[in-house]
Amino acid sequence: APTARGLNTEKMEWGNVAGWAAAFVAFVAVNASTIQWLLKRRDEQHQRDSGRVDELEKQLTDLRVNLPLEYVRREDWIRFSGTLDAKLDAMREEMREDIAEVKERLYAGRN
Template identity: 35%
Template sequence: MMVQLEFWQLITLLLAFFAFVGAGGKVLFGQFERRMSERFSAMQQALKDHTESEAKALSQLQSLERDLLNLKADIPLHYVRREDYVRNQTVIEAKIDAVGLKIENWQLRGSHHVDAAKIRRESMRWYILLTLQNAQPIGAFEELILTTLQGIYTDATQHEVRVQLDYLHSRDLVDIERKPDGRWFAKLDRYGVDVVEYTVDCEPGIARPPKHC
């Protein structure tokens, strides 16, 4: 069976076909454009939300920074470092005790020679006990003990601190822990607490002054 088409009919069919293809393409392009628009709107909203979130976080960070600066300014007025408290308290107590010791030394000079080195050793032992008492219940590293003693004896050395700590340890007054890095950490033993609190008698070798009323 032969189908014959006139030229104008063929042109009409081609035009109809191209019109159909064009319409289909237009529909597809419209859908693509709509989806791209939706995606772009979603990206814009996400970017907006992210920007708002960053602005909020920045505001919180700035507020936190202001609070930290205010706290930093208030700390020296309202708080004292533990090391500073231990050092200052011990130095104050040691100076009070030193007054009594000087009076005793003046009294002793009239009768016999005063051994200054012995007085220094025994006084250091008492000041170390005071330092550790003020550092209770944690204890203290030898650096804190040394800086405290240097507030009383400016030429005090780490060697002296260790010698006197070892002496106090041998008398079961102080527990010593030798750290892996070589530092010494000391803490009052039960008997050491009793000596500092004047609960028990203090044997010779430690310059514990008479108890203050």
């Protein structure tokens, strides 16, 4: 009887080992599939983000191309308006001189 009992215990231990091994394999399989799912999800998110970054880069490039056509820098505007003001002042002075000459000719005989 002791020998049969020893064999029975041995069979039971191998059964426990097999059960634990099966549980371990199942645990590893579940974790491996979870990790695979997470990596796939991360890759999909990365592709979506890459598409968004590409679109933002395109919009930024378009902005940089069109910006000088639509807007004037402050310094350029100040320089332009200064030049324009100087030309207007020169024209005003020239007209004053011309008007003074005309007045002088008109009123020359009345003095």
